[in-house]
Amino acid sequence: MPHKQPPGRPIPDIVVGRLPFYLRTLRSLAAEGLEITSSSELGDRLGLTSAQIRKDLSYFGEFGKQGLGYNISFLIVQLRRILKVDRIWEVVLVGAGDLGRAIANYHGFHDRGFEIRFVFDSDPAKVRQSLSQYTIQDIASLVEKVRAAKIRVAMLAVPAAAAQNVSDLLVEAGVQAILNYAPTSLVVPKGVYVQNIDPGAHMQRMTFYLEA
Amino acid sequence: MPHKQPPGRPIPDIVVGRLPFYLRTLRSLAAEGLEITSSSELGDRLGLTSAQIRKDLSYFGEFGKQGLGYNISFLIVQLRRILKVDRIWEVVLVGAGDLGRAIANYHGFHDRGFEIRFVFDSDPAKVRQSLSQYTIQDIASLVEKVRAAKIRVAMLAVPAAAAQNVSDLLVEAGVQAILNYAPTSLVVPKGVYVQNIDPGAHMQRMTFYLEA
DNA sequence: CACCAATTGAGAAATGTATCACAATTGAAG
DNA sequence: CTTCAATTGTGATACATTTCTCAATTGGTG
Ligand SMILES: NC(=O)c1ccc[n+]([C@@H]2O[C@H](COP(=O)([O-])OP(=O)(O)OC[C@H]3O[C@@H](n4cnc5c(N)ncnc54)[C@H](O)[C@@H]3O)[C@@H](O)[C@H]2O)c1
Ligand SMILES: NC(=O)c1ccc[n+]([C@@H]2O[C@H](COP(=O)([O-])OP(=O)(O)OC[C@H]3O[C@@H](n4cnc5c(N)ncnc54)[C@H](O)[C@@H]3O)[C@@H](O)[C@H]2O)c1
Numbered sequence: 001m002p003h004k005q006p007p008g009r010p011i012p013d014i015v016v017g018r019l020p021f022y023l024r025t026l027r028s029l030a031a032e033g034l035e036i037t038s039s040s041e042l043g044d045r046l047g048l049t050s051a052q053i054r055k056d057l058s059y060f061g062e063f064g065k066q067g068l069g070y071n072i073s074f075l076i077v078q079l080r081r082i083l084k085v086d087r088i089w090e091v092v093l094v095g096a097g098d099l100g101r102a103i104a105n106y107h108g109f110h111d112r113g114f115e116i117r118f119v120f121d122s123d124p125a126k127v128r129q130s131l132s133q134y135t136i137q138d139i140a141s142l143v144e145k146v147r148a149a150k151i152r153v154a155m156l157a158v159p160a161a162a163a164q165n166v167s168d169l170l171v172e173a174g175v176q177a178i179l180n181y182a183p184t185s186l187v188v189p190k191g192v193y194v195q196n197i198d199p200g201a202h203m204q205r206m207t208f209y210l211e212a
Numbered sequence: 213m214p215h216k217q218p219p220g221r222p223i224p225d226i227v228v229g230r231l232p233f234y235l236r237t238l239r240s241l242a243a244e245g246l247e248i249t250s251s252s253e254l255g256d257r258l259g260l261t262s263a264q265i266r267k268d269l270s271y272f273g274e275f276g277k278q279g280l281g282y283n284i285s286f287l288i289v290q291l292r293r294i295l296k297v298d299r300i301w302e303v304v305l306v307g308a309g310d311l312g313r314a315i316a317n318y319h320g321f322h323d324r325g326f327e328i329r330f331v332f333d334s335d336p337a338k339v340r341q342s343l344s345q346y347t348i349q350d351i352a353s354l355v356e357k358v359r360a361a362k363i364r365v366a367m368l369a370v371p372a373a374a375a376q377n378v379s380d381l382l383v384e385a386g387v388q389a390i391l392n393y394a395p396t397s398l399v400v401p402k403g404v405y406v407q408n409i410d411p412g413a414h415m416q417r418m419t420f421y422l423e424a
Numbered sequence: 425c426a427c428c429a430a431t432t433g434a435g436a437a438a439t440g441t442a443t444c445a446c447a448a449t450t451g452a453a454g
Numbered sequence: 455c456t457t458c459a460a461t462t463g464t465g466a467t468a469c470a471t472t473t474c475t476c477a478a479t480t481g482g483t484g
Contacts, residue, residue: 012470016420020413024395028372038431046397050431051473058433066432067480084419091415098317102310103411108395112412113419152422153415160240177418179411183236183320185258193421195414199315199391200324201232202407203303203365206389207296207325208228209405210364224441250461262461263443270463278462279450 015056020112021046022053023079027111030072038069085113092146092175094166095157096121096129096136099181103155104132117151118142122162139166146173153177160184167194227268232324233258234265235291239323242284250281297325304358304387306378307369308333308341308348311393315367316344329363330354334374351378358385365389372396379406 025045029037039050039057046053057063057075060082064070080086091114093103103109104119119131122139129136137145146154154175158166163182170178177193180186183201186194237257241249251262251269258265269275269287272294276282292298303326305315315321316331331343334351341348349357358366366387370378375394382390389405392398395413398406 014471017413017417019420020410020416021397023416024410024413025397028396040431049473051475052471054431054433055472062433064432065480066478067430067482069431082420083416084422084424085416089415089419098314102314105310109412109415112416114412114415153418155411176422177415179414179418184240185233185237193418195418197409197411197414198232198236199367199409200321200326201229201236202391202409203301203321203326203389204232204235204295204297204324205229206365206391206405206407207301208231208294210296210388212296226441252461261443263445264441266461266463267442274463276462277450278448279452279460281461 011059015059018048018056019079019083022056023076023083023085026072026076026079030076035072036069037072037075039064041069080113083113087113088115089113089153090115090117090149090151092117092142092151092154092170093119093157094121094139094142094154094170095159095181096123096126096131097157099157101131103157104134114153116155117149118145122158139169142166142169143173146170146175151175153179155179155181156186157181223271227271230260230268231291231295234268235288235295235297238284238288238291242288247284248281249284249287251276253281292325295325299325300327301325301365302327302329302361302363304328304330304332304354304363304366304382305369306332306351306354306366306382307393308335308338308343309369311369313343315369316346326365328367329361330357334370351381354378354381355385358382358387363387365391367391367393368398369393 022042025042039053042053043050061078063075063078093100093116096119100119104116116134118137119134120137120139120142121127126136127138152175154170154177156163156166156178160182163180163184164186167178167186167188171188171192176191178186178188180194180196183198188194234254237254251265254265255262273290275287275290305312305328308331312331316328328346330349331346332349332351332354333339338348339350364387366382366389368375368378368390372394375392375396376398379390379398379400383400383404388403390398390400392406392408395410400406
């Protein structure tokens with residue numbers, strides 16, 4: 001029974017983007033004490049069709065049982081493996097402003113596979129101060145420290161005007177994945193992944209649909 | 213010269229989702245002192261093809277001049293009108309925790325068409341305290357106050373466990389657009405728009421592509 | 425043990441989206 | 455006044471994604 005594995009068909013990026021939501025939903029089903037679910041239950045919770053969920057999962061293997069559905073904890077294990085969060089990624093946070101503080105205090109990332117290792121800022125008044133459990137470090141030492149620690153993932157919470165600059169430092173230090181909170185498009189070399197978070201864009205996307 | 217206007221063809225949602233990024237980019241071009249741009253310059257800045265930008269804009273009208281390109285400030289006016297942010301929307305923020313504080317202190321929303329009018333929380337220790345320029349109000353008074361002020365847009369920054377509950381209150385108060393920071397799927401009636409922000413999901417989307 | 429309801433996985437079909445390619449237009453240069 | 459390079463807007467085409475459909479399988483029930 002030959003089956004397609006990750007290095008088989010290329011996985012559409014849009015499918016990859018939904019997997020974290022499947023995982024999130026499965027964890028909340030598990031937290032409710034359930035052991036088994038179905039593509040239609042998942043679809044209902046997520047506002048997607050059951051067929052889409054089955055097809056998405058089928059890119060990676062056969063995880064369900066006909067007539068029965070999916071074993072929740074088994075599927076969680078599989079999705080964590082697929083998304084490579086069956087481990088903890090050390091993360092560097094740059095920008096110890098209001099948003100940086102919220103991120104540093106937030107404990108929700110650990111469960112998802114991430115742990116902040118360093119916090120950097122350029123403001124001399126902030127450097128050496130503490131933020132949550134961290135000591136804010138001088139941006140000037142970023143490349144050296146991040147490279148030495150082999151950190152590959154970053155969160156960027158600096159003003160838009162500084163973002164490209166900091167991004168360049170991160171790339172120089174070997175970072176390959178950047179979650180960018182600044183409302184600006186970063187230019188990065190191939191092989192570096194950027195995800196942008198722009199709440200203002202989401203807001204404007206909704207007002208489009210509101211009647212004047 | 214008949215032309216398609218908003219109530220003409222239905223606009224693909226994916227197109228609407230890109231417009232805020234076009235607007236954001238145009239504003240930064242304007243800030244650089246430029247007056248004219250082209251679909252290819254916009255595409256380069258955004259990592260999109262010029263054809264896509266032209267086709268997206270063509271859903272709404274003919275904004276460019278052949279041979280020349282687009283007048284930046286004219287296109288900004290058009291996009292603000294299309295997205296309905298040629299006005300300021302009053303917003304209610306629920307959740308005065310770390311993230312709520314970052315949002316309340318953040319001045320970037322005003323330029324995008326939004327202004328916080330009320331901040332609510334359920335913690336008795338927080339109610340009546342001030343946060344940025346606001347006085348935190350009791351969640352118990354949300355429905356009454358939001359309805360009276362005819363506020364139609366909300367930002368939700370409460371724990372996941374409380375999010376559905378607060379969402380129901382917001383809907384009851386007449387809110388039609390909710391930016392949800394809680395990592396949970398909200399159930400809302402038709403006619404209410406939800407956009408979710410889940411940094412953990414973005415992170416996991418990137419680790420998928422990293423080599424082990 | 426036969427039947428049934430529930431459910432998956434996946435090919436085929438339908439739908440949606442992006443790209444191509446080019447006629448039309450513009451302003452500038454000679 | 456003609457020519458040219460630049461660039462738009464869009465129909466046609468190519469590609470991507472979702473949905474439909476159903477054979478196959480499962481465990482439960484009588
Ligand atoms: N706060 C929000 O709710 C919110 C919402 C949307 C977007 N954002 C974006 O997130 C980013 C951060 O927002 P914030 O509210 O925390 O801003 P902030 O001004 O409070 O913090 C920014 C921090 O970055 C530091 N910084 C500036 N230049 C730096 C550099 N070159 N290297 C290292 N650190 C540097 C500053 O010293 C400051 O501590 C901004 O781009 C903002 O647009 C924030
Ligand atoms: N802080 C971050 O960087 C971050 C990142 C990702 C997601 N989030 C999400 O954003 C939300 C808020 O995060 P936070 O870090 O600010 O948490 P927080 O615990 O600091 O703040 C939550 C606030 O919500 C209030 N609250 C709780 N129940 C409420 C209710 N029923 N009505 C009104 N207010 C209520 C609490 O009193 C508290 O002030 C959470 O869902 C969290 O998962 C936060």
